[in-house]
């Protein structure tokens with residue numbers, strides 16, 4: 001059996017988690033705070049906040065921005081449901097745009113066309129960890145027309161004076177856009193540390209802040225951490241200080257803090273991320289690329305261009321000319337060989353919850369074409385070269401079985 005993306009759990013992780021358990025402090029505490037500082041140092045973000053998931057961080061980011069009913073947030077149709085759900089939870093309207101031609105990422109030209117006086121934020125998604133066209137997106141939100149149309153509500157929006165650019169980079173930890181680390185490119189960037197991600201904390205996420213310099217990043221951090229703990233102005237650690245029991249609740253917050261047990265995993269993962277994790281993931285993707293490069297009907301994923309380099313989160317192979325049903329049959333034939341593959345993603349307008357609010361896949365032809373023939377192959381640290389070759393053979397045999405080509 002070749003699984004899709006198991007985490008790398010070894011003695012180092014077990015030892016650090018044990019140390020956290022034995023330390024007497026298992027919820028948010030010193031390890032989480034250190035992990036936040038190390039994430040900010042790695043990504044060059046001005047500040048980083050950890051949460052129980054990327055979704056929680058993104059939703060709190062929208063609430064910090066003061067986004068609510070009557071507002072619009074531009075998102076890609078090609079993404080995971082979390083991107084749309086956080087907008088809907090805030091009572092705002094997700095306005096979906098199609099992919100750029102031949103790309104899994106959102107099309108800036110369509111973002112420009114979707115901007116309105118109600119637009120409060122744009123959420124690009126770095127699919128598979130490959131960075132979106134941030135220069136084009138920033139030019140749109142910072143354009144004089146966007147600033148003129150913008151109707152701020154609340155202090156944060158007034159201070160920004162334009163729609164926010166907050167990325168859902170659940171896949172993109174460690175990726176570079178034109179030489180800059182994601183986390184220090186958009187105004188805010190959410191990363192996921194879910195079990196299948198490049199860097200995991202079992203469940204977890206971080207929001208990196210890179211707001212214009214006139215923002216008080218410490219104040220934003222304080223608001224976000226407080227609201228991740230019910231809106232209570234003292235966390236459990238602060239309350240253990242002698243005589244420090246009294247607290248207030250400044251607003252009805254959420255409960256989505258990261259624990260020190262999660263951070264213990266993350267600290268080990270982060271320490272070896274550049275030296276071990278990313279190089280191995282890159283090597284896996286390059287071995288697939290080399291094996292498939294002789295086939296004209298195999299469309300290979302983009303991993304780098306100039307100083308832009310993705311995080312090698314997914315290997316998204318596309319088989320030219322096959323239908324959605326044929327793709328599904330190819331996946332079934334691969335599964336018969338005990339190999340787990342996946343599809344990233346079913347575009348949101350094909351899912352019940354978003355059809356119910358009026359989305360139609362016929363409005364997103366590029367998203368559909370990218371999805372219909374896509375198969376995500378296993379990529380993980382412990383995947384051996386022999387296993388990669390086995391996946392390659394299984395894919396080729398499955399494509400031959402379904403299409404007769406090969």
Ligand SMILES: Cc1ncc(COP(=O)(O)O)c(C=O)c1O
Nearest residue numbers: 053054055080082170192194205
């Ligand atoms: C594009 C995208 N956004 C957001 C998320 C949510 O991440 P989390 O599970 O950490 O909330 C995911 C998770 O897979 C994702 O793929």
